[in-house]
Amino acid sequence: MHPIVLASGSPRRKQLLEMLRIPFRVIPPDVDERVLPGEKPDAYVTRLSRAKAQAVVARVPGEVVLAADTTVVLDGKIFEKPTSPANAVEMLEQLQGKTHEVLTAVAVAENGRLEQALDRSRVTFRPNDRQTLEEYVATGEPLDKAGAYAIQGLGAPLIERVEGDFFGVMGLPLRLALDLLARFGRPYRFTR
Numbered sequence: 001m002h003p004i005v006l007a008s009g010s011p012r013r014k015q016l017l018e019m020l021r022i023p024f025r026v027i028p029p030d031v032d033e034r035v036l037p038g039e040k041p042d043a044y045v046t047r048l049s050r051a052k053a054q055a056v057v058a059r060v061p062g063e064v065v066l067a068a069d070t071t072v073v074l075d076g077k078i079f080e081k082p083t084s085p086a087n088a089v090e091m092l093e094q095l096q097g098k099t100h101e102v103l104t105a106v107a108v109a110e111n112g113r114l115e116q117a118l119d120r121s122r123v124t125f126r127p128n129d130r131q132t133l134e135e136y137v138a139t140g141e142p143l144d145k146a147g148a149y150a151i152q153g154l155g156a157p158l159i160e161r162v163e164g165d166f167f168g169v170m171g172l173p174l175r176l177a178l179d180l181l182a183r184f185g186r187p188y189r190f191t192r
Contacts, residue, residue: 004186007056007067012152013172017066020174021191029055029067035080041073041103042118049105050116057109064184067107070171072123072147074100079147088137088148089130092158095147097127099161102147104168108180115180119173121164123151128158 002023006013009028017024029052035044052067072079074094082088104119142148142155149155151162151169165173178188 002064002186004181005056005060005063005065007052007065010068010171012150012170013068016167016170016172016174020188022188024066027056027059027065029053031055033069033080035078041071041076041078041101042105044078045069045071045103045105046116046118049107050114053107053109053114057111057114061111064108064110064181064186066177066181067109068104068172068177070102070104070146070168072100072102074098081144081146082142082148085137085143088142089133091148092125092128092133092137092142093130095149096125096133096158099124100147102164102169104165104171104173106173106176106180108177108184110184113184115183117173117176117180119165119168119176121162121166121168123159123163123169124161125158126160132158 004024006024006026007029031051048069049067053065057065079091082091099122102121102123107116139154141150141153167174
């Protein structure tokens with residue numbers, strides 16, 4: 001497989017590509033990630049993944065660029081990355097004992113062409129007391145994550161159930177990403 005460009009600063013997306021031994025280099029995009037007034041969650045993540053891909057592909061003509069954006073949604077409300085530890089605890093309190101959606105939009109671009117796909121997963125939190133949530137936030141892990149938790153990390157014990165793509169909840173639904181890359185002449189092959 002020819003190398004691709006990952007338009008992301010996310011260590012989790014990098015880790016997932018490394019896990020599959022996909023050759024890539026990282027160019028973090030410079031994109032305003034604020035939600036626009038009245039913007040729906042699916043439109044928000046789709047717009048951001050597209051903007052990230054476009055921002056980077058303009059800098060690397062002829063290269064295939066992979067971008068993604070993830071958000072957590074509860075009752076139509078978008079949960080972005082927490083702004084502080086107190087905000088992280090507040091988010092986690094709202095999620096505990098409930099089922100929410102995790103939306104991850106993936107975009108692949110090359111020159112003037114761009115294709116996208118959207119993954120929807122559902123995550124159910126166990127009921128957790130405030131002390132547990134505060135202890136988790138004190139680890140620092142949730143402070144740079146949409147919804148203030150990492151399903152693959154220390155946040156795993158907070159979760160009761162996942163319906164959908166586990167990797168989508170982590171930030172890069174691999175099946176969708178690989179399908180899009182194949183459309184750009186980058187089919188996945190197992191390597192040593």
